[in-house]
Amino acid sequence: ETGVTQSPTHLIKTRGQQVTLRCSSQSGHNTVSWYQQALGQGPQFIFQYYREEENGRGNFPPRFSGLQFPNYSSELNVNALELDDSALYLCASSFRVEQFFGPGTRLTVL
Amino acid sequence: GQQLNQSPQSMFIQEGEDVSMNCTSSSIFNTWLWYKQDPGEGPVLLIALYKAGELTSNGRLTAQFGITRKDSFLNISASIPSDVGIYFCAGGSGNTGKLIFGQGTTLQVKP
Numbered sequence: 001e002t003g004v005t006q007s008p009t010h011l012i013k014t015r016g017q018q019v020t021l022r023c024s025s026q027s028g029h030n031t032v033s034w035y036q037q038a039l040g041q042g043p044q045f046i047f048q049y050y051r052e053e054e055n056g057r058g059n060f061p062p063r064f065s066g067l068q069f070p071n072y073s074s075e076l077n078v079n080a081l082e083l084d085d086s087a088l089y090l091c092a093s094s095f096r097v098e099q100f101f102g103p104g105t106r107l108t109v110l
Numbered sequence: 111g112q113q114l115n116q117s118p119q120s121m122f123i124q125e126g127e128d129v130s131m132n133c134t135s136s137s138i139f140n141t142w143l144w145y146k147q148d149p150g151e152g153p154v155l156l157i158a159l160y161k162a163g164e165l166t167s168n169g170r171l172t173a174q175f176g177i178t179r180k181d182s183f184l185n186i187s188a189s190i191p192s193d194v195g196i197y198f199c200a201g202g203s204g205n206t207g208k209l210i211f212g213q214g215t216t217l218q219v220k221p
Contacts, residue, residue: 042116050207092152099155099209103150
């Protein structure tokens with residue numbers, strides 16, 4: 001059974017650019033959640049996708065957007081990058097309550 | 111908004127000692143989850159709790175869902191060096207599946 005995978009592993013962007021992060025969910029899971037984890041902090045919920053529809057959103061601006069595809073994989077898009085967007089972005093897949101995390105994408109904004 | 115207070119913030123213990131950490135909230139949660147995160151990796155699920163008062167074990171780990179539904183604790187017995195890492199509690203409620211995480215407890219184990 002393949003776990004949650006994310007790509008790329010690391011990414012460096014400059015302020016104002018746009019970025020797309022990708023996530024493949026664990027086999028059998030139909031729900032994907034995205035979290036932002038700043039250094040030294042716990043993960044913060046960005047949003048969740050269930051059956052290709054957004055199913056809840058945290059306190060993040062509209063420049064954070066997402067998609068879920070028919071195979072349940074997902075993308076996180078961030079427009080107009082700001083320095084404070086530098087963080088570890090985590091994807092978690094689930095079928096019920098338990099969420100299983102991928103290794104994350106480390107985004108650095110210069 | 112909902113916040114979780116996790117304590118202690120860090121612990122430095124001797125191998126073989128038992129460890130206890132807890133999480134409290136001003137809000138009620140329907141589920142409590144405990145995760146461990148190693149540097150540069152994603153959190154790994156350790157234990158999930160679904161009912162108030164529930165006590166669940168996973169090897170040397172034991173966790174409880176508080177009666178008030180506003181707190182949870184995690185115990186690690188007979189710590190070993192590979193227990194080193196950051197432990198997070200997370201509370202879940204409602205239908206969105208949103209998890210609220212604590213700030214983490216950093217555990218260091220001296221051989």
